[in-house]
Amino acid sequence: AALQDTTVIFVLGGPGAGKGTQCANLVRDFGFVHLSAGDLLREEQQRPGSQYGELIKTYIREGRIVPMEVTIALLENAMLASGQKRFLIDGFPRKMDQAMKFEETVVPSKFTLYFECPEEVMLKRLMKRGETSGRADDNIESIKKRFRVFTETSYPVIEHYKKDGKVHTVSCVDAPDAVYAKVKGIFTNLFK
Ligand code: UP5
Ligand code: MG
Numbered sequence: 001a002a003l004q005d006t007t008v009i010f011v012l013g014g015p016g017a018g019k020g021t022q023c024a025n026l027v028r029d030f031g032f033v034h035l036s037a038g039d040l041l042r043e044e045q046q047r048p049g050s051q052y053g054e055l056i057k058t059y060i061r062e063g064r065i066v067p068m069e070v071t072i073a074l075l076e077n078a079m080l081a082s083g084q085k086r087f088l089i090d091g092f093p094r095k096m097d098q099a100m101k102f103e104e105t106v107v108p109s110k111f112t113l114y115f116e117c118p119e120e121v122m123l124k125r126l127m128k129r130g131e132t133s134g135r136a137d138d139n140i141e142s143i144k145k146r147f148r149v150f151t152e153t154s155y156p157v158i159e160h161y162k163k164d165g166k167v168h169t170v171s172c173v174d175a176p177d178a179v180y181a182k183v184k185g186i187f188t189n190l191f192k
Contacts (some may be wrong), residue, residue: 003079010099011090012158013115015063015137015146016122016129018179019090020171022115025180026088030187033084037092040074041066061136063145067155068098076106088113094154099161112161112185113170119147161176 011019023034038060044058052070059066071092079087089109089165093099103109123143130138137146161167170182 001165003076005085006079006107007086008107008109010089010109010112010161011088011115012154013111014117014122014150014192015143016120016126017117018125018147019115021176022172022180022183023088023090026183026187029184030086030191032086032088033079033082035075035078035089036090037071037075037094038090040078041071044070044074054108055085057136061142063137063149065094065098065149066178068093068101071098072102072106075102078119079106093157094149096160099157109161109166111166111168112158113186114158114167114169115179116169117172121171121173122147 002035011023013019020034020036020039023032023036026032027034036051041060044050045053045060048054049054052066056070058064075089075092120162126138127140127145129135142149158167168186170179170186172179
């Protein structure tokens with residue numbers, strides 16, 4: 001009800017494709033609110049008294065998908081708390097049932113922005129980031145598990161939306177500015 005007339009764009013792509021990097025550009029130029037499901041889960045994990053702290057920690061390290069009740073509640077709360085109307089939902093939905101549930105109980109998505117990137121490129125980026133990120137899943141074991149879950153479980157969500165003609169695909173191989181030039185083109189057509 002409260003979120004009925006909001007615009008939601010799902011931002012999807014493999015681990016390390018550059019979802020967060022490009023969302024930051026879109027926030028600056030188009031006034032979207034950026035909600036990274038992974039960031040919200042990491043915050044919840046740190047929150048003193050959270051009943052999900054241990055569960056989230058284990059799931060993230062193993063690259064597994066946290067039960068959707070937890071993630072959807074975090075997203076919905078953040079959307080309501082923002083008081084805003086345009087959202088980039090980054091890294092969610094990662095599983096078909098999550099996509100269905102979110103669109104039924106929160107709000108349907110307008111489209112999906114899919115960042116396409118070969119695994120070897122993502123691997124390089126994540127290993128490099130792992131030198132300084134402190135992220136518990138930026139290590140070779142966790143990265144391999146994340147790739148596998150993406151291919152087997154999360155990519156089918158993108159395929160589903162592709163069948164509906166609701167996906168804008170952007171290659172994420174080039175430098176961040178070149179990638180953003182393409183993204184900006186899509187958003188300028190739609191939102192300016
Ligand atoms: N970089 C970015 N773009 C570049 C470019 N064009 N050229 C060169 N370098 C580039 O970028 C990654 C790194 O690459 C950075 O160092 C960046 O500078 C560089 P980033 O923008 O951070 O990529 P992103 O796609 O956001 O990568 P991230 O690691 O955040 O993706 P994941 O999807 O793996 O992580 P997320 O935080 O979404 O999820 C983590 C875990 O949380 C999941 O594995 C899962 O266990 C759990 N989770 C759920 O259970 N449910 C959810 O709904 C969401 C998450
Ligand atoms: Mg991210």
